[in-house]
Amino acid sequence: xxxxxxxxxxxxKAESVKQFLIQNKxxxxxxxxxxxxxxxxxxxxxxxxxxxxxxxxxxxxxxxxSMHTFPEKEPLQSLNLKDSLKNQLSSEELSHLISAxxxxxxxxxxxxxxxxxxxxxxxxxxxxxxxxxxQTVCMITGGHSGKYRIxxxxxxAGKKTxxxxxKEHNCLFKMDIAKVFFSPRLSFERARINDLIQxxxxxxxxxSGVGPYSIIFAKNxxxxxxxxxxxxxxxxxxxxxxxxxxxxxxxxxxxxxxVHKIVPKYLKGTCDRIVMPxxxxxxxxxxxxxxxxxxxxxMIHFYTFxxxxxxxxxxxxxxxxxxxxxxxxxxxxxxxxxxxxxxxVVQIVLDVSVSEP
Ligand SMILES: C[S@@+](CC[C@H](N)C(=O)[O-])C[C@H]1O[C@@H](n2cnc3c(N)ncnc32)[C@H](O)[C@@H]1O
Numbered sequence: 001x002x003x004x005x006x007x008x009x010x011x012x013k014a015e016s017v018k019q020f021l022i023q024n025k026x027x028x029x030x031x032x033x034x035x036x037x038x039x040x041x042x043x044x045x046x047x048x049x050x051x052x053x054x055x056x057x058x059x060x061x062x063x064x065x066s067m068h069t070f071p072e073k074e075p076l077q078s079l080n081l082k083d084s085l086k087n088q089l090s091s092e093e094l095s096h097l098i099s100a101x102x103x104x105x106x107x108x109x110x111x112x113x114x115x116x117x118x119x120x121x122x123x124x125x126x127x128x129x130x131x132x133x134x135q136t137v138c139m140i141t142g143g144h145s146g147k148y149r150i151x152x153x154x155x156x157a158g159k160k161t162x163x164x165x166x167k168e169h170n171c172l173f174k175m176d177i178a179k180v181f182f183s184p185r186l187s188f189e190r191a192r193i194n195d196l197i198q199x200x201x202x203x204x205x206x207x208s209g210v211g212p213y214s215i216i217f218a219k220n221x222x223x224x225x226x227x228x229x230x231x232x233x234x235x236x237x238x239x240x241x242x243x244x245x246x247x248x249x250x251x252x253x254x255x256x257x258x259v260h261k262i263v264p265k266y267l268k269g270t271c272d273r274i275v276m277p278x279x280x281x282x283x284x285x286x287x288x289x290x291x292x293x294x295x296x297x298x299m300i301h302f303y304t305f306x307x308x309x310x311x312x313x314x315x316x317x318x319x320x321x322x323x324x325x326x327x328x329x330x331x332x333x334x335x336x337x338x339x340x341x342x343x344x345v346v347q348i349v350l351d352v353s354v355s356e357p
Contacts (some may be wrong), residue, residue, distance in 0.1 A: 004031070006041045006068035007048070013060050014040040015168050018193035022100075023185055023339075024052055041068045048307055055336075059192055073308050084130050088122060088301035101127065102184055105164030106135040109153060124156035132236045135159045138177070148232040149181040151279070168212065169194070171219050171246050175210045179234035182210060186277070187336050188347065190216050193275060193301055196351075197221040204271040204292045205229070206259050206285060207278040209250065211239040211252070218248040226272070228254045229262045233287070263288040272298040278304040279347050283315070286322040297328065305341060315350055329357045 009017045013125040021027035021042055028043035039062075048056070056063050075172065090099065096115040101108050108127050112120045124137035138153040144256055145151075153162065162178040167186050176184050190213055197203070199222040206212040208228035218226050226248075230236050236256045243249045255262045274289045276282045281305050289300045305313050310336050323330040331353045339347040 003067040003069045004028070004324055005044045005047050006034075006066055006070075006137040006309065007044055007056070008064045008066050008068070009037070009040050009042060009264075010060055010062045011038055011040055011190065012169075013063065014042075016059070016188040017056060017063065018042060019184060019187040023344075024048075024054075031195050034068065037333060041066075041070070043068075043070060043259050059188070059195060078084075081127060081130065085123065087120065088126075089116075097123070100244055103134065104184055105130075105158075105166040106133065106138045107162065107164045107177060108134045109177065110137060110139055110156075114140050119157055120178075123170060124158075126294075128158050136161060136164070138162065143281075144181065148235070149278070150179065151177075151181070169220055171208050171212075171217045171240050171242075173212060173215070173238075174245060175238045176234060178304060180210050180238060181235070182212070185339055193217075194220050196299070197273065200224045201272040202270055202294075203227065204267055204274040204289070205264075206274060206276050206289070208239060208254070209235045209277075211242045211254075213275050213277065214239075214252050214254075215242055215246050215248055215285060217351050219246055223251060226252045227267055228252060229258065229259050229267075230254070231258055237259070247249050247330070259285050259288050263292050268293040273301070274298070275301045275302050284319045286318060287325070288330060290322055290326040293354055295356075296355070299333075300352045300354060302350045302352055304348060305345050308344055308346055311335070311337070311346070311348055312350070315348065319350070319352055323354070327357055329355050331355075 010296045012046045018260055026044045026046060028045045031043035033042050035042055044228055068247045079104050081096060082097055093116060096113045098111045101110040120139060127137045128134055136158040138154045139156050140151060141154050142152040150297050163176045169191060194217055196216060203217055203223055203226045205228045210216050212224045214228040217223050230239060241252050243252050255266060261281040268291055272294060274292055280303060319330055333353050336344045338349045341347055
């Protein structure tokens with residue numbers, strides 16, 4: 001095969017960079033990634049823009065963009081969904097097809113627009129046929145909602161289960177995607193924060209779900225202790241199981257309940273770093289984040305939704321209000337978009353350093 005653009009990535013960063021390339025629509029499907037002893041080569045559709053490249057390089061200076069000759073192997077089964085359906089759907093139908101989908105372990109989670117509802121079974125069976133690692137295909141039937149932020153799904157094809165095991169950053173996560181929140185799209189963000197953790201830090205992992213942030217930190221960095229706080233009984237059940245599966249029970253303490261109640265009772269003044277991955281209502285928990293930090297301060301990773309037209313001013317003013325109330329000084333050390341939510345709304349993250357005035 002001729003030489004094509006690729007990203008050369010240290011193996012330890014491979015999963016998160018792959019997610020990042022997929023999300024930014026530059027991952028080239030249909031060419032099998034290659035590897036050397038320490039690096040993985042991902043095929044990409046075009047050279048990355050300087051902004052995307054510098055974002056990636058912040059996670060590891062060893063990440064490089066290069067031309068790479070991918071070895072000829074039997075063609076990948078994961079063909080493009082649109083190509084695979086072109087003889088079975090009309091061009092009008094193909095124009096409505098959403099060919100990108102999330103994969104959580106052995107489950108593909110697809111979106112079917114209303115124009116293609118009567119074709120959903122064909123689409124689901126095609127996903128199964130073209131991707132041999134997938135055993136189940138589910139369709140999203142609504143947005144994330146309720147206090148547990150669960151997304152309703154309907155089984156369409158394959159094994160009749162919504163339980164699976166997903167792998168990320170050397171860790172395994174068992175979960176039932178119909179009963180808990182989970183997004184593989186935040187993989188890059190989890191790796192980014194993991195790399196900021198200093199030896200012996202105590203971390204408050206609010207809204208911990210089935211444990212992705214907490215377990216990745218406990219397993220891949222030198223934390224002293226991670227306190228997970230989670231409300232959803234199903235997420236708590238899987239988090240407990242995942243602590244065992246990843247052998248981090250000694251380091252991760254799982255506190256079941258509401259952040260509003262758990263922090264004043266158990267976590268006041270104990271943490272060096274807080275992660276707050278609840279973008280819908282995170283700002284209602286800023287008091288708890290400030291209260292959980294050690295008296296000398298620390299770092300808060302605050303996630304929220306924001307309109308593209310005005311990304312940071314609301315979040316910064318909320319942070320300043322709470323800082324004033326707690327008599328703390330804050331410095332925004334980083335702010336960026338970490339996920340697109342809709343055409344006009346994005347999820348942002350602010351890394352906030354908190355110190356004594
Ligand atoms: C957006 S999800 C993030 C889950 C996980 N951190 C992840 O990235 O997969 C938010 C989680 O916070 C939990 N949650 C919502 N309100 C909560 C509260 N007041 N106290 C503790 N957990 C809460 C939900 O049940 C849900 O699992």
